[in-house]
Structures are given as structure tokens and as C-alpha cells.
Amino acid sequence: MKKKKIGKNAAEQPEGITRRHFLTSMGTGAAVAAATGPLAAETAREPEALKAQETARITLTINGRRHHLLVESRWSLLYVLREKLGLTGTKVGCERGECGACTVLLDDVPRYACLILAVEVRGAKITTLEGLMVGDELGPVQQAFAEEDAFQCGYCTPGQIMAAEGLLRSRPKPSREEIRRALSGNLCRCGAYEHIFKAVERAAALRTGKGDRV
Numbered sequence: 027m028k029k030k031k032i033g034k035n036a037a038e039q040p041e042g043i044t045r046r047h048f049l050t051s052m053g054t055g056a057a058v059a060a061a062t063g064p065l066a067a068e069t070a071r072e073p074e075a076l077k078a079q080e081t082a083r084i085t086l087t088i089n090g091r092r093h094h095l096l097v098e099s100r101w102s103l104l105y106v107l108r109e110k111l112g113l114t115g116t117k118v119g120c121e122r123g124e125c126g127a128c129t130v131l132l133d134d135v136p137r138y139a140c141l142i143l144a145v146e147v148r149g150a151k152i153t154t155l156e157g158l159m160v161g162d163e164l165g166p167v168q169q170a171f172a173e174e175d176a177f178q179c180g181y182c183t184p185g186q187i188m189a190a191e192g193l194l195r196s197r198p199k200p201s202r203e204e205i206r207r208a209l210s211g212n213l214c215r216c217g218a219y220e221h222i223f224k225a226v227e228r229a230a231a232l233r234t235g236k237g238d239r240v
Contacts, residue, residue: 084148088113089157097144104128104139107154115155115184126212129185129192130154136192136211155184158191167191170229171222178216186212190226199230 080099085092088111097106104121107113107130119127121140128139131153158165164172167187177183186209193200193208200208205226214222 082145084145086144086147086152087150088152089154095144099143099145101144102140103130103142103144103147103152106144107139113154113156117181117184119182119185124213125182126185126189127182129188129212131188131192131195134192134195136189136208138211153188153191155188158187165191166232167194167226167229170232171225174221174225174228176218176221176225177214178218182212182214182216186214186222190222190229193226194230194233198234200226202227 081096082099083094083096085094086106087093088107093111095106095110097110101110102121104116104118107116108118116130116139117127119125119140121128123138123141126138129136130139131137132142132147132150134151134153155168158168167190171177171183171187176186189209189212190205193205197204197208202223205223209222209226
């Protein structure tokens with residue numbers, strides 16, 4: 027094999043491509059191919075995360091009415107209900123999904139409004155405490171809570187009522203155990219649970235037209 031000198035005092039090297047040069051070239055080529063292949067193209071198409079203060083125009087259906095709003099992507103449904111729409115029946119409690127004071131109905135299912143972003147519930151049917159009233163009259167669950175004295179300080183009561191309403195929409199005649207389970211995510215720091223359970227039973231009777239007391 028012919029030898030090639032590089033410079034006057036350079037060590038002799040074999041002419042042509044060396045084994046090291048070949049492996050280096052192949053590694054570089056593979057990296058370029060991977061970077062420009064389908065996986066890279068798929069990664070490039072991934073949308074960027076929404077910025078916290080980015081705004082969006084949304085329409086929310088609340089208590090049968092449509093509301094057109096400009097909201098920040100970080101705003102919770104709880105914040106929008108209270109601060110932007112004045113629906114203060116939904117209470118601020120722990121704001122981390124533990125107390126149930128902010129319970130509302132989404133498509134008739136009880137949910138914590140503090141854990142839901144307003145932009146997530148476009149298209150859903152939202153019901154708050156105010157939506158249970160018929161004009162100026164209390165709804166059956168509200169009336170039952172008043173009749174059974176199912177509160178002391180009353181702060182948790184709106185959430186308790188909404189959880190009960192959600193239960194009765196799916197189970198018109200719930201057992202006491204079903205009532206316990208359905209309201210287990212709503213805390214009453216005053217400990218009025220026995221009265222609350224009686225109120226739900228009373229509400230079930232009122233809703234079915236069998237609420238007349240003997």
C-alpha cells in the first residue's frame with residue numbers, strides 16, 4: 027500500500043479512507059437520517075403548550091343561558107362563575123378538590139369547579155345552585171335542606187345541595203348508603219351529616235310528588 031506524507035515531518039498515513047474515518051462518517055449519516063426521519067417530523071408537528079395568560083373566546087351554557095366570554099386559559103370554572111358572571115352560590119373552599127364547596131353539575135354529573143378550566147367545558151351543560159330555583163322559589167333539594175335544618179354555618183351547603191341534585195338526577199330513589207357515597211366528597215366541618223342525609227331523602231320524596239308530611 028502506498029504511503030502519504032502530510033507536511034514535512036508528519037507521520038506516514040495510509041492513503042484513502044481509514045477505518046476510523048469510515049465509522050465516524052457512518053455515525054454522522056445515521057444521526058442526520060434520524061433527525062430528518064418520520065419521528066422528527068412528528069415531533070415538529072406537536073403543538074406548543076398554551077401560555078398561562080393566553081386568552082380565548084369561549085361560549086359557556088350555564089343554567090340554560092349562553093354566555094360569551096373572553097377568558098385566560100389558566101382561569102378555573104370556579105373563578106369565571108364567581109368573578110366574571112357573579113354566580114356566587116358556588117363557594118370557594120380549599121381550591122384543590124378536597125372539600126366540595128365548589129360542586130357544580132356538568133351534564134348532570136357533580137364536579138369540582140376549582141379543578142376544571144373554563145376553556146375545558148365548552149359545549150357542556152353547566153348547572154349551578156342558582157339554576158335549581160324556579161323563579162324565586164326554591165328547588166326540591168333546596169327546600170328539603172331548609173326543612174330538615176341540614177346546615178349550621180351553611181358554607182358547605184351549596185356544594186352539598188349540588189351533589190345531592192346530581193345523585194337524584196341519576197338515582198331518583200337512592201338508599202341511605204347510596205346517599206352516603208354520593209356525598210362523601212363534600213365535607214361539613216359542622217358535622218351536620220345526619221340532617222344532610224335526611225334532607226336528601228326528603229328531597230327524593232318531594233321530587234317524586236310524595237313529599238306530603240303526615
